Amino acid sequence: MEANVSDDSDISDCQRDVIAFLAGAGLVGPQARAVRRIDTHGAHVFIGAHDVYKIKRAVRYPYMDFSSLAKRRAACAREVEINVPHAPAVYKGLVAITREADGRLVLNGAGEPVEWAVHMARFAEEDVLVNRVARTALTVDEAKALADAVVASHGAAQVVVEPPERATIAAIAHNVLAALPGLFGGDDGDVLELTSELSRRIAVLAPLFAERARAGCVRRCHGDLHLGNVVFIGGAPTLFDALEFDEALATVDILYDFAFLLMDLDHRGHRAAANAVFNRYIWRRQEHTDLEGLAALPVFMALRAAIRAMVGAQRAASTHEGLAESRAYLTRARSYLADERPLLVVTGGLSGSGKSTLAAALAPMLGRAPGALHVRSDLERKALFGAGELERLPETAYGADVTARVYARLLAKSEAALRVGHSVVADAVHAHPSERAEMAALAQRAGALFVAFWLDAPRDVLLQRVGARKKDASDATPQVVERQMSYDLGELEWTRLDASGTPEETRCTAMSYLHASMGPR
Incomplete structure (x- = not known):
């Protein structure tokens, strides 16, 4: 609301x-x-x-x-x-x-x-998410809690294997695109280009939409999941004002439901929060269908932005307001459909080097909205054992055989996303040459641009950082760092970054290299 x-x-x-x-x-x-x-x-x-x-x-x-x-x-x-x-x-x-x-x-x-x-x-209006983000960015914990609330909502939502025809993405888009010329003008360039490209993409993705419906991804969702319909009560995000006036319009693909929240955060200048919510959602659900569904995310976000443009223009017509805000949503919708070659960025380094911090900072800035998929070995290991993010695993969870399975998950998830055009930041120690070679081979197979960083920091810095960690998915201890210091890393062909400074200094160095190495995209 x-x-x-x-x-x-x-x-x-x-x-x-x-x-x-x-x-x-x-x-x-x-x-x-x-x-x-x-x-x-x-x-x-x-x-x-x-x-x-x-x-x-x-x-x-x-x-x-x-x-x-x-x-x-x-x-x-x-x-x-x-x-x-x-x-x-x-x-x-x-x-x-x-x-x-x-x-x-x-x-x-x-x-x-x-x-x-x-x-x-x-409830306090300042606690409604749209008002909260107007004042300040979401914290990491708030972004995680928001994603968790959406995961819970989708988990409880009723599956609809055969949704009504008018609830399909094609039907929703048809109605929206048919309304736009009357609101913005029949010869409006933005409307014509959006109509052409969105219609083309939806036709191409029709088999995927059908497969996702058969897989149970179409459910009776919230249906109107923008920032005005989330409020923090007692510090916890609460979803309210779900779409009630049309069951068909709320019976949609869960990623389409989720896309409204991501689009709204992104449009309001909070790409980093959108990326954090996105990555938490994907990790919490642990569903391969979500990775395959990333092929449709640009269409879902574009359609959500187009609906905002339509509703805003209809409102403006009855109140004699201007169309500037609606026009901005129209432009945003077009931007989500721009073609972009996917990018695989890999961060490696010993525990405490800051590779996960760098990966999380880079992810919102890479690839199409809402930024790159961040695949982190620490989190994949926890998921492998059905453990929570902060739950400490036993020593047996760090044996060579388990680590091989973790890297296999890292590769598989990265490849699934890259194959559908979504950029990835893969984050793990990558101490063995074979692990690094597999990442390079993956980028080549998937046709992705490839950039890999190895983060260096002195022993005392690594020990200090690991010893000071709180509320982090990594189980590494100072003893683990001491053991890693003796690793034979082999020949390091990756770009080495001095990570002994602040996280912001490391991020700026990495971004400078990325801009220089990728060139015009």
Whole structure:
């Protein structure tokens, strides 16, 4: 739910009395602050000191119809039903606004219902994600928690093996692309180019969409997973305001559902957060279908941006606002469809050299949105044993046979992503020449650009860093570092970086080399 400035000029006549009633301070008691109203394209929301009431706007769009009281009641009831499981602290229930015999409007009175509302508990608006990221970037822990919330939502979502035809990506795109010329002009260059390229990509990906549906990737999802529909309550991200007005539009591929969140973060200048959320989601789910599905992610993100452009332009048409923001989304949609050769960047080095820190810093800056897939050996080892990120593994988990399996996972995941055009940052010690050679061979097989860094740092720096670690997936200890110092690394053909300084210094050095070595792309 994202706020727009209230504008009485586009209020339906049938709702004027109700809106005036809900805007009255008497709803929330004599001690309450004045009720504040915000409007979205589909709702009027009234925020009091402790309670929030939301009514559906009496509007009809091609994709959303709240034109009758019965339809608005059904939508309110469905909103409560689908959101309570994920946001029980937010949703209080469905209430009727009734007109009594004396003509007064009351909540849940004995008279005839003239409108229906969703009753919600008020939460701090600064904790809504769209407002939070306007002030500051998400922390790493917040990004992980956000991804975990989406993983939980998708894990609980009902699988729909045969989704309705109008819920397919092709049908959704057709409706959006058909609406854009009337909003931006039939000869608009951005619209024409987006329509051509998005339609072409969707046709090419049709077999993948069908296969993903058969594999259970199409589910009854949140459906409207942008930053305005996530709030941090008690420090934990809570998804709310799931799409309630059309079951078909919410019955979509889980990566398409996820793409809205990634696109919104990226569009608002938070590519690093989008990349962190993306990588956490992929790692937590441990599903090969997600890696194959990366072929469709540019289309999913472009379509989400195009929908934002459409909705914004429709809103602008009714409120006489400008089209600048909608135009920016249109441009963003086109950018997601730009062709780009994938890149495989590998970071190696002894424990404490900063290879994982560098990999995480580089990933958002490489490849197509939301940045490169970061495949980390420490995390793959934990996943191999079904362990949590911070759960310490026994010594037996670090034997040569297990390490070989970890590197095999690293290679397989990297190859799966590269094969569908998604860049990868692979992060592991890579102490043995054979491990380094396999990475170079992978890049050649996949047709990817290849850059490999070996991070060097003095023994005392390595020991200090490893000894100071907290809340990290690596199980390395100072004793492990001492053992690694005796490794025979063989001939090192990778680019060696002095990693004894700050992480930012190492990142800048690496980026300078990347820019110089890759040239124009």
